[in-house]
Amino acid sequence: MANPFEKRATEYLRDDAAFLSVVTPEPLHTFFERHAKDGTLYDRLCTVIGTPGSGKTTIATLLQYKTVETLRNSPNIAEYKALIHALTKCGIVKDNKTQILGCRLPLESEYREFWELPYKDEIKLGLLKSFLQSRAIIAWMKNLQENRRYDLANVKIIYRDQADVAADSIGGQNALDVFEKAKSVERAIYEISAALIAPKESSLKDDAIAPYHPFDAIDHFVVNYGANPAQVLKPLVMLDDAHTLHRSQLIAVGSWLARREMKIGRWLLMRLDAQTPETVLTEGFGKDSGIVSESEIKKSREITYIWLQSSIDRRKQREDFRKMARSMADKYLRLMPVFTRQGISRFSDILNTGVSEISESKYIELSRKIDRTQKNLGISNLRRKTFESEIDNYFNNSETTDKGRDVKLALLSIIMHRYANRVPQESLFQLEPVDPEPNKPIKIKAGLADGARVYLMHNYNRPYYFGVDAICDGSSDNAELFLQLSGRLVEAAETRIIKSPNGSAALPPAYQHKLLVERAQEMMDEWSFPLYGEVKSLCKTIAKHCVEKSLEPNAPLDGGANAYGILQDEFDTIPEKFPELAKVIKFAVAYNAISLKPKYSTKHKEWCLVELTGPVLMVSGLTMNRGGFLEKTVADLLDAIERKQL
Template sequence: MANPFEKRATEYLRDDTAFLSVVAPEPLHTFFEKHAKDGKLYDRLSMIVGTPGSGKTTISSLLQYKTVHTLLANPNLSEYKPLVNALKKCGIIEASGNSFIIKFLGCRIPMESEYRDFWELPYSRDVKMGLLKSFLQARAMLSWLRSIESAANLKLSSVEIRFREGAGAAENSLGGVDGESLFQRAREVERSIYEIGTALVPPSEKNLGDIATGSYHPFDAIEYFNLDSNDGSILIKPMVMLDDVHTLHPDQLSILINWLVRREMKIARWMLMRLDAQTPQSVLLDELETNTAVDQGSTVKPSREITSIWLQSPKDRTKRRSEFRVMAKSMADKYLRLMPVFARQGLTSFPDLLNTRVTPISGSKMDQLRNKVKSLAAKISISKKTYQEFQKDIESYFSSAQTIDDSEDVKLAMLHIMLHRYTKRVPQAGLFDQSEDQVASAQFKPIKVGAGLADGARIFLMHEYSRPYYYGIDAVCDGSSENAEQFLQLASQLVNAAETRIIRSHPASLPPSYQHKLLTDRATEMVDEWDFPKSREVKKLCKHIAKECLQKSLENNAPLNGGANAFGIPIEEFEKIPSQNPELAKVLKFGVAYNALSIKPSQSTKNKMWSLIELSGPVIISSGLTLARGGFLERTVKDLLSALEKE
C-alpha cells in the first residue's frame, strides 16, 4: 500500500469510511467548541481562516451530512467515540435516547473550480454576481437533496422545506416546497447558468434567459428541511460551507461576504479561506475581526456579525502546541494502521517507530569535550568548591527532570556553558587579582540549571560534535509549526524508512541519528520547494533571521539557553509596517500565509513590548536552531529591510 502520510486524506481517500478512519477530533474541540457553546457558530456567517494544510477542507468534509450520517451508521461506532463526542460538543449532533440526531444538513462547495470565471463574463457587476449567487444556491440545494436521498435513503417526496417567517412568497421561485419540485427547479437553474459560464462566446446580456436571471433565493427563504422518516418528522437546519473562497476575485469575495452576513438569512453558512485573502494588517496584527474583506461602504460590523476563527492563532501558543501534539499523534497512529506492513508487526503507534535513547558521542569526542571543560576550568581559575557545586546542580536537575537524555556528554556540555557564564560574572583578571567582592557577587547570582540550559547543551553538541537533536515524536510535531500537512510531510520520511527496515528484516525503530538526518534533509527540501507569491523575498528574510539566530545560539555562554529562532521588533515599529512599508508587509503576509513564518503580535520582555517574527519548523530544523519558543534577537524594521536588500 502507498504511504498514506504522503497523501491528503480529504482529497485521496476512496470513501467516507476510509476518511473517518484517519480524522482526529481535536481540531473541533480546539477551534469550534467554544463558539458553538456561545451560540455564535451557526446563526451568523462564520469565517474560518488558515494556512495551506491547516485542516480547513478536512473539517468541512467531516461536517457534511453524508459524512456524519456514515459515522453514526457505522456498526463499530464505539471506535469513533471521541469523534462523536466532538461533534456533539460542537452541536452538529445531539443525543436522543440510545441514538443520535443530526441537527445540520451540511454541504461543502469547493470554490476553486469555475466560480471565479463568472467575474470575467462581459456583463454588469450586478448581473455577474446575480448569476454567481443563483449558481451557488442551486448547487447547494442539489447537494442537500442528494445527500438526503443517498445517505438517509429517503425519497425526495418525503422532504419538505420550512420557510423562515415572512418568506413564504419565495415558494414559486423555488419550484415548490417538496423535495422533488425543489430538485427539478435547482437543476434547471444550475444547467442554465452553467451553459452561460462555460460558453465559448457568452450570450449577450439581453439573451440570458428567464431561468438564469429570474428570482431564485433559497438561502434567504429556507429555515429548515422537514424529513418524514420511519422515526417520525425531523427538522434539520441547512448548512453551506464554501471552501477555498480565496480563489475568488477580491470584489467577488467582498460582495459574497456582504450578502451572506445578513441577519435575516437563517441557514448556517461558513466561508473557509487561506490567509492570502486577508490584508497584511489583518495577518500581521491579528485583527481579522475588524479587517475582514467587506466593502468600504458596508455597514457590516464584522466583530458583531461575523464569527472569525483562526486555525493558527498567536494566542495561547503553549496550549496550542500541546493540543497539536495530541492531534498529530492521533492522526499518525490512524494513518499507520492503514499500512499492512506495520499491522503485521503489531505496530500501531507512530511514536514506537522513533527510538529516543540517544547514543552518547564517541569516546574520542568525549575525551575532547572532557579536556575542553578541564582546560576552561583551569583557565578561569574556578575554585574546586564552585566547580563541584556546578556538577552537583546538574546532577540534581537530572534527578527530577522528566527526560531520559541524561548522558555524560550532555552534562559536560552543560558544565561547559556554566563555566562560560561564570566568566561573565567574575571578571578574569588573574588568579590572585580577584577580590572577595567579585567572587561573592558571582555566587550571589546563582547560575540557573534547568531545561533551558540542557537545551543549550544539546544545541552545542549538535553543532560541535554532530550529536542528534531532532528526534522523537515531539520534535516532529514541534517542527510542523502546528500544521497538519507539514507534519505529514516530515513524518512520511520516517515512515518510509521504518517500512524499509521491516522489509529488510531489521527492527522498525529508527535510531535518533537516522531520524535527525531524515528530518533535516526533508526540512531542507520543503524550504527549497517553496513556490508562492514573494517566496524569493521570504526565503531571503528567513535565511537572514536563521543566520543571525544561529550565531547567537552558538555563543559559548548560551545566553538564550537553546538559542533564538525569531526576531523581535518593538511593537510600536511593527504596527506601522503595513502603512509605512507596504512591500515588507506583503513579504511578511505571504510568509505567514504559506507556513514560512509566524507572528506573535505582542510579547512583554525586559519591560518592553515586542512583536515576534518566528521562523517555521522546517526553517528551524534545516538551520539547526532550537525548537523551543521564546528566544529572539532584538532588531528593528530597518534590519528587516536591509536583509531584503542584500543579494
C-alpha cells in the first residue's frame, strides 16, 4: 500500500468515509469556533487565508453537506464524536441535525480563462459570476441528491424579501426547476469559455448573459422528508484556491461577495501569496485582507478574516498543532497494514526518544576540553564543583528525560564561560588565586540546557531533531510539511519491519535526526516559487549568522538565535522604500521559509522578528525555541538577498 504520509489527504482518499477517518477536529476549534460564537461565519463574506498545506482544502471538504451527512449517519459514529463536537461548536450541526448546506467549488481550473475573453470587463465579470453561481446551485443540489434520502421534488427554495423578480429568473421555488435552470446557464457559459475561438459579443446566448443572481436572492432551503419536520438549511459556498483567479477578478469577486444584502454563507479560501506585500509585512493577520482593501469594500466589519497563521498567542498555536499532528499521524498510520499487523497504532511508537549520548571516545575528548577550559579561565576546583552541583540539582528537578552526562558536561562549559565574563579580571601580579562571586547570578534553565545540546549537535554529532514534538515544531504549524517530514520516518520504519518482522520498528534518535535533516534539505532544494533564489539567499545568510552566535562559548542567547530582529519602525518602512525586498519577504512567508513576529517587545524596544522556519532550522542546526534573535537592520536584509548565495 502507498504511504499516505507522502500524499495530501484530499488527493489520496477516494470517498468521504476514508477522508473522515484521518481528519482531526482541532483546526475547527482553533480557527473557526470563536467566529461561529459571535455569529460572523455565515452571514457575511469569510476570507480564509493560509500557506500551502495549512489545511484550507481539507476544511472545505469536511464542511460539505454530503461529507457532514456521511459523518452523521456513519455506523461508527462513536469514533467521530470529537468531529461531531467540533462541527456543533462551529454551527454546522445542531441537535444532531445538519444546519448548513455546504459546497466546495475549486477555482483552480477554467475560471481564470474568463479574463482572457475578448469582451468588455463587465461582460467578462458577469460571465464569471453567473458561472460560479450556476455551479454552486448544481453543487448544492448534488449534495442533497448524494445523500439518497432527499428527492429534489421535496426541496423548496426560500428567497429573501423583495426578490420575487430574481426568483423567477432563477427558476422559482421548486428545486428541480432551479436545478435545470442552473445547468442551462452553466452549459451556455461553458460553451463560450471552452471554445477555441470565442464567439462575438453580439452573438452570446441569452442563458449566458441574462440576469442570473441566485446568491443575491436565496435565503435558505427547506427540505421535507416523509413525516419528519421540515429541515431548514442555510446555503454555504466555499470558493477554494481563489488565488488562482486573475487579481482583477479576485478583487471584483471579493467586492461582490462582501455585499450585505446576500443571505447565503460565502467563503473565499486562498493562499497567503495572493495578499499584497503590505498586508503580509505590516501584520495584516486578523485585519483587512490586501485583496479586499484594494476594492470598494474596506470595512473589516463586513468581512470575517481567518488567518491560518498568526503571530498572536504562538505558544498556544504550537500546542494545538502538536495535538492535531499527533492525531493525524496516528490515523494515517492505521491506514497502513504493515503497522496494524504489528500492533502499532501510534506514530510515537516508531520513534525512539531515549537518551542518545555521544560515544565514550567523544566524551573523553569533551571532558579533556572542559579541563583545559577550566585552566585557561582560571576557575578553581571548588567553583567547578559548585557548578556541577547546581547542574545536578537542576536536572534532578527537571521534567526532561534528556539529562545525559554529555549534556551536563557541555552545560558546565557554558557556565564556566559565563562565569568568566561576570567576574573581575585577575591582575597579572596576583600572588594567590581568588574565587570571586560573579557580578550577576548564573541561572540554569531549560534554554541553557538546550544551548548545550545545540553545541553537542554541531561539535559531536549528537542527535537533536527526534521525537514527535521535534517533527511538529519543524513543520512550522503546517500540516503538509509535517506529513512530508514524518513520511520519511514512516517509510524507514516500514522497511525495518519488512526486513526484520520480529525486530523493533522504533527508529533510533540518530537515525531520525539524519532522515529529518536529509528530508528538510530536499524540501529546500525543491523550492520553485517566485523569487525562491532570493529567499534561499536570505535564509542562508540569517542561518549562517545565527549559527555563529549560537555556538559562542557562553551561549549568550541560551539555545541560540534563529531570527533577525529589525526595529519595528524601520521594518514598517520596507513596503514603501524597498518594494523588491517586500516581495521577497512576502513569498518567503507565503511558502513557509520564514515567519514574522511583529511588535516583539524586549530590551525596552519593539522589534519585528524575521524567523527561520522548520526545514531551514533543521538544515542549519538551529534551535526551534523561539525568541532568540540577532539585532539587525533593513540594510542587512538587503545585503542578504543581493548576495544570492544559491
